[in-house]
Amino acid sequence: AYWVEGAHERGLQLHAWINPYRITRNGKEELDALPESSPARQHPEWVVEYDGNYYFNPGLPAVQQLVMDGAAEIVRNYDVDGIHFDDYFYPTTDESFDREAYSASGTALALSDWRRETVTKMVRQLYLTVHGANPTAVFGISPQGNMSSDFDTLYADIYTWCGSTGYCDYICPQIYYGFENSTLPYAETVDSWAKLTGDNISLVIGLAAYKSGSEDTYAGHGKNEWLNSSDILSRQRDLTEIYSAGYAFFRYDSLFEPAQSVSVHVNKELENLY
Helix, strand or coil, X not given: CHHHHHHHHCCCCCEEEECCCECCCCCHHHHHCCCCCCHHHHCHHHEEEECCEEEECXXXXXXXXXXXXXXXXXXXXXXXXXXXXCCCCCCCCCHHHHHHHHHHHCCCCCHHHHHHHHHHHHHHHHHHHHHHHCCCCEEEECCECCHHHHHHCCCCCHHHHHHCCCCCCEECCECCCCCCXXXXXXXXXXXXXXXXXXXXXXXXXXXXXXXXXXCCCCCHHHCCHHHHCCCHHHHHHHHHHHCCCEEEECCHHHHHCCCHHHHHHHHHHHHHHC
16 A cells, blocks of 8 residues: 555556565575465465475466466555566476376376466466456566567467467566677567567566676676676667667666666666666
């Protein structure tokens, strides 16, 4: 309620950001510290472990309903302007992660197709849930900027979500790459997303403010781009205008409360943005 009131007083929309399946980031102790009322404690059969952390099993209808009920609770009880999904869907491609749910489903689909189908079914139902609870609210998704990773690793069927109505109102791909990134250069990646996104879905480009002044470790020959240039964000923002797209910075403190080691660089970026 505090966040909604504060945002609206300032003329801002507030979209509630959700990670649909992730329960912990710090292992078993975090799971054990949850209250007994937590669905993860009440329904351990919904929980799966991977690499020391715990997730709700995406393949279970009960889990899909839990996510939808949680989103509906927010939209019905608070005057939020939207619900926003982060890019965390399946945490692994390991077949053992949801083997029992896959077997119990009786599907004839291959595992990867079934995973995408179950996630897409949840996305579709959540879209309907949000609009049913508040017709003026919107539903958006922020997938990774890497399309193949979304589709093949996270089992996020961005092609269906972006190419058809009834799955999301806007898509906000995290295109956290510089222009010189060896694998996913910014301009070409934005162009691919713009071509993918249908006319009835708004495109908002996620920009990596947190990389300003830092080495981009996995960018190949472009790893020093964010160190050598202080106008990357402004050039990236300007490019979105060609596609009539919006843009979003991740994240606020990276621009307005930066670490001392990068503050001079970030302030130059801000000057160029203004």
